Amino acid sequence: AFLDQIERVDDDVKAFLHVDRAWSLDQARVVDARLDAGEKLGPLAGVPIAVKDIFCTQGVPTTCGSKILEGWLPPYNATVIDRVRNAGLVMIGKANMDEFAMGSSTENSAFQVTGNPWDLERIPGGSGGGSSAALASFQAPLALGTDTGGSIRQPAAVTATVGVKPTYGGTSRYGVIAMASSLDQPGPCARTVLDAALLHEVICGHDPMDSTSIDAPVPAVVDAARSGDVRGLRIGVVKELGGNGYAPGVEQRFREALDVLKAQGAEIVEVSCPHFKYALGAYYLIMPSEVSSNLARFDAMRYGLRVGDDGVNTVEDVMRLTRGAGFGDEVKRRIIIGTYALSSGYYDAYYGSAQKVRRLIAEDFDAAFTQVDVLVSPSTPTTAFKQGERTADPLAMYMSDLCTIPSNMAGNASASFPCGLAPEDGLPVGFQVMAPVLADDRLYRVGAALE
Ligand code: GLN
Numbered sequence: 001a002f003l004d005q006i007e008r009v010d011d012d013v014k015a016f017l018h019v020d021r022a023w024s025l026d027q028a029r030v031v032d033a034r035l036d037a038g039e040k041l042g043p044l045a046g047v048p049i050a051v052k053d054i055f056c057t058q059g060v061p062t063t064c065g066s067k068i069l070e071g072w073l074p075p076y077n078a079t080v081i082d083r084v085r086n087a088g089l090v091m092i093g094k095a096n097m098d099e100f101a102m103g104s105s106t107e108n109s110a111f112q113v114t115g116n117p118w119d120l121e122r123i124p125g126g127s128g129g130g131s132s133a134a135l136a137s138f139q140a141p142l143a144l145g146t147d148t149g150g151s152i153r154q155p156a157a158v159t160a161t162v163g164v165k166p167t168y169g170g171t172s173r174y175g176v177i178a179m180a181s182s183l184d185q186p187g188p189c190a191r192t193v194l195d196a197a198l199l200h201e202v203i204c205g206h207d208p209m210d211s212t213s214i215d216a217p218v219p220a221v222v223d224a225a226r227s228g229d230v231r232g233l234r235i236g237v238v239k240e241l242g243g244n245g246y247a248p249g250v251e252q253r254f255r256e257a258l259d260v261l262k263a264q265g266a267e268i269v270e271v272s273c274p275h276f277k278y279a280l281g282a283y284y285l286i287m288p289s290e291v292s293s294n295l296a297r298f299d300a301m302r303y304g305l306r307v308g309d310d311g312v313n314t315v316e317d318v319m320r321l322t323r324g325a326g327f328g329d330e331v332k333r334r335i336i337i338g339t340y341a342l343s344s345g346y347y348d349a350y351y352g353s354a355q356k357v358r359r360l361i362a363e364d365f366d367a368a369f370t371q372v373d374v375l376v377s378p379s380t381p382t383t384a385f386k387q388g389e390r391t392a393d394p395l396a397m398y399m400s401d402l403c404t405i406p407s408n409m410a411g412n413a414s415a416s417f418p419c420g421l422a423p424e425d426g427l428p429v430g431f432q433v434m435a436p437v438l439a440d441d442r443l444y445r446v447g448a449a450l451e
Helices: 002-013 020-037 079-086 131-136 155-160 193-203 221-229 248-263 276-297 316-324 329-342 347-373 394-401 405-410 440-450
Strands: 016-018 048-052 091-096 142-146 162-165 186-190 234-239 267-271 374-378 413-421 428-435
Touching: 002 020, 016 131, 020 091, 020 248, 048 131, 048 193, 079 091, 079 142, 079 186, 079 193, 091 131, 091 248, 131 142, 131 155, 131 193, 142 193, 155 162, 155 428, 162 193, 162 405, 162 440, 186 193, 193 221, 193 374, 193 440, 221 440, 234 248, 234 347, 248 374, 248 413, 248 428, 248 440, 267 347, 276 347, 276 394, 347 374, 347 405, 347 428, 413 440, 428 440
Parallel strands: 048 091, 048 142, 234 267, 234 374
Antiparallel strands: 016 091, 142 186, 162 186, 162 413, 374 428, 413 428
């Protein structure tokens, strides 16, 4: 049924970069055979899943939204891909994304622009806009995303879906093409809170293949999603994430959601996190610094595209020509910024200061979590904007992640849940919840109470 829905609507939505009907049906038959043989699979056995094209999938094209990886077939699976396969989920396709996960609209994909199913002329968020659009157009019931600065939560917010960034280290990054390794975190995307929790449980947990993976029990997210009990929960509204620059409809729906939680017995207080306003600036130094280093591996020798390999050019020429042709503008912009920020003489002024700001943000969270159990804010300042509206202005595009970035900087768990449609444009609004490290279950408690 989902493959049929893809055939019906994806020419218009453009959520998928790769769909192989026969391959997916074969995988489904394998799951059937495992069940027939008496294997005990979990509750998601047989459920289709869309996979952001940033995850390495053995023998299945993986581009990360970039021409530089066109035609590359990974020789291995990411850990989370193995986990969803072992649990019996069936990959239904690779979802579109901003090139190397850099963007907030999926317009930086080298291949296609994805439409928001609520209004195809608007953006479905980014970088995981293919996944959010696939969910919102019923082309898949579940999706896998990654969140470096908001790429799971912001697409969820603008499509009225659920997106969760687990605690950093909660899910394995092994086999996930790296953007900024100290911030990247894979997580579940779904249409309901319980669906997200069930997927969360499948993909999370310690992995010796990722040195930053946390060796601790997975928080009881499914129980939390089933309970939705927020009685006595102390909810802190972050004072700095609201007001000027936030759309009136976003503020209104956010406030109404607070009333819903209060009516169910939660205690709402206002909390100040004075350093959150510096998060965006620090992120745009730390992230590109890691990008410039991580993307050095695309050297024309190992993966995908190779330009100028005609026996005349030098190795350096081939690298320069391939990277020149293979990377898009936003990727080049970030490599240049990162290389500059890390260069000797500037390192302390830029990268060093940004790291200090990062610490102050983490301390804001620590202080807040002595007073409250979770922090909340709108997920994004505005609803989905029109395609093309921010492409010429990178700074306007970067503002999309104002609310989501602090959690990546501090590594704590965070999620976006639907909280209605803005009255002025009828478009979805997202409610962000932030919880302490390894308290991911609290996100689901609040999400279920709002659903
Ligand atoms: N939109 C943010 C950026 O462009 C976040 C990306 C992400 O989380 N991968 O960097």
